[in-house]
Amino acid sequence: MTKSDMKSAVNFVRDSVAWSLSGGLGYQLYLGILMLFMVLGLYAYSVQTSQGLAATGMSDIVSWGLYISNFTFLVGVAAAAVMLILPAYVFKDKDLHRVVIIGELMAVGALIMCLMFILVDLGGPERAWHLIPGIGLFNWPSSILAWDVIVLNGYLALNTLVPAYILFCHYNLRKPDERKYRPFVFLSIFWAFSIHLVTAFLYEGLPARPFWNNPLLGPRFLASAFAAGPALIMLALALISTFTSFKIEKTVFNKLRIIAVVAAIINLIMLFSEVFKEFYIPTHHSESALYLFFGLKGHASLVPWIWTAVSINLAATIILALNPGKNHPLVLFPAAALLFIGIWIEKGVGLIVPGFIPSPMGEVVDYSPTWVEICITLGVLALGTFVVTLLIRPALVIEERFALQEGSHHHG
Amino acid sequence: MKKNRNSEKMMKVCLSLTSLILLLFLGACREHTGHDGVTDRIKAAETKPSDQIQIDSVPLPPAKSIRAQMSYQGGLFWVEARKEKIGRFQCSQCHGNQLARIDQAVELAHGDIVNRHGAENKRLACKTCHDDQDRNFLTSAAGEKIDFDHGYQLCGQCHFRQKQDWIGGAHGKRIGYWAGKRTLLNCTACHNPHAPKFAKRWPTTFSPPLNQ
């Protein structure tokens, strides 16, 4: 690296930080609120640290709860960036190419949240170094959790490096060298599928839990991710378009809508297939589904949640498919939000918790998160949003500068 | 044209990467089925391990045991000596080998004994098991004396299936050690000979409610 490269890298970082923090009162207030939630999460985590995981609602029977539910869902959000990367880089879609950076940076935020959720779920986070290959002892390739550590960190690296390189070039007002980053883009496409499949295999590979031990789980993870992810990106783009000078065309929203609809329909077909298998001739293995949808032995804490999730999922899919408002923001965005929330519930708490109920010995207990768990979860979500915001803001400034320069070149 | 070739190359790289990862994944799966089952390992172990008996911390049979008058599949074994655990042994101290001629002697000396051995309306008589002539001994159906330490010989006359299991190891239990000289509890260590059926009682502890 030459001296001038070094200098421009320093400038790049310095300017990015400056841009990410600069903004009007509204923006500062928004960051302040996120920080407030992060502080709340930090406080709750200090309570969890002093009391142990007993401060959560988890037990020897339901040994994973809100944290792992959110982790699972957010891996899908991270993977969904591929739904922008694939058309933008492989099919050279101009509209999506313009916003692909936003998708990639959202993936970074989602991955940071994933890793944070794993960390707060650990009984001994201070011993997490045992996981680092070389110093620790890594049970690879046997443990799917070891695979997950690799793919998540790898995906995080890919989704940091590629945008960083492109942004760095754009910052210096030069075109990035395609030959340099295209292999990594292709790798990240492949990697996006693998992070979500591996996360699904985490559950799918356990014969101990019939509710998860289902070959449809992996494909369904992908389908639900490719529905919920674009829905979230749609909402993020809407916010960016409203509050910043970076304007986004309607065609982008339409394309995202189509992607989300196709994935959501596939997801619903698979959900229907699963429900049919569980309830046509119910076996012992259907008890978790029975607990989830109808309650078991007087325990039914998830029943209202799953029916809410399924209904808003269905409603959102229908609205997005028929598109009655012709992409009108007042129809499109609430529908996207509904789809996102529906999948969040169904794939988060609705998937993880019933996997443990009833226990392998047939005992039925309910799980409900404590305030500590909820506050930590909010804190991690706020942290992710915070990171995404701080990444996207300078990225958009750089992109706009570059686009302006490109435009002037063409005119000149 | 060049671009096309480039992306073709990339697709190839991706494909080979994918197949490599899939292979590794299969590697993770194979590990499971490649393992010898425990039943195969058991079947293969046909000879008695020689040094297994020699765990330094395992004592010889406890002093208060006696060699059984029979052998099990592994040879000789020992049983817990019972005589010194019988509070009023020697019986001949009172009986002098005949009925004690004292008023209410039965109530005074043996009032604690409730006979619940045998069918409900046809309990066993004392003399079925106790030697009428020599009270320090039990008696077999054939009239042979049986030492109190070898009570299993007596019980086994009727409960021959249980005795078979006891000799083999499916009934009763070893004292303290799974290794070393095999020493078993006598039948009467667990079963009250006069009321052999286990009594109803409250469990020692309970499992916590796993839900509120």
Place this chain on the structure above:
Amino acid sequence: MMSCRKSCNPEKQTESKRSTESACSRRSFLKTAVAGTGLLAGGCGSGMSGTAEKMHLNWQEYFKGNYRLMTPTEKEATVSRLERLAKIKYKLDVQISTREPVQQVLFGYAFNISRCEGYMDCVAACVKENNLDRKSQTQYVRIFELEHGRMDIASGNGKYFHEVPVADHFYMGVQCFHCESAPCIKACPTKATWREPDGIVVVDYDWCIGCRYCMAACPYWGRRFNWHDPDVPLGELTRKQHYLGNRLRRRGVMEKCTFCIQRTREGRLPACADACPTGSRVFGNLLDPDSEIRYVLKHKKVFRMKEELGTDPKFWYFSD
């Protein structure tokens, strides 16, 4: 010095009520009290120097490796550190063994479902022997009461508390089955749990990071997690311990039945089998054709729980 001894006296009186959990909190309370009244100089036997030593030992403990990779010297060093820490923390002498498996031994267990009367002596003995947390009432062994005509454990009642045995019911004990193809071992991302050569599936409590994936992977609910600091009355503490067995666990790690490794490696019966008043529990060496367990496997019709999962448990059920 004298005043300090006196102030320590109330501690002695409540000796019987001392526990692993309260020892820590009271210590910190005492420390502040002592510091507040300026009695720091005398120290309380294990005053400041004890704290420094504790910190130093904990620091060394933090960087130790996985038990399986330790050299005999390293094992010795960690054991002496752990014993010293127990001395500082609880004023107790414990012996932590690292006894290796006996050659040509593969432990197996058989449970007689027609003999067990549901007295639960085994459960109580296990809790005591293995220093299980009393606060959350952790139990490795559980007994289920099942109705005649069904063999499905899920239909059983694991929370009974009434006079036993109940007519037309039978009792079935469950615990870790020490599977030969254990899904928990495969799941662990850090190799903190493994099968020893004598077949016992163990956990390195100091290597476990507490992700609980093994717990999700176990089809028999054989594993327990320390959700908070384990609470064991010091008066009832079993001091003869094994590194992989009943030594005191910390918060945030997994634990499980170890076939009482601290006993069985010395040739003794596990606490549950030793305590059973009905002789329903048969334990022994599967590689010894003359052993009781082999007799059961040969002469009785046995079955294993959820055999269809391919976990290959070393725990069989049989009936007379």
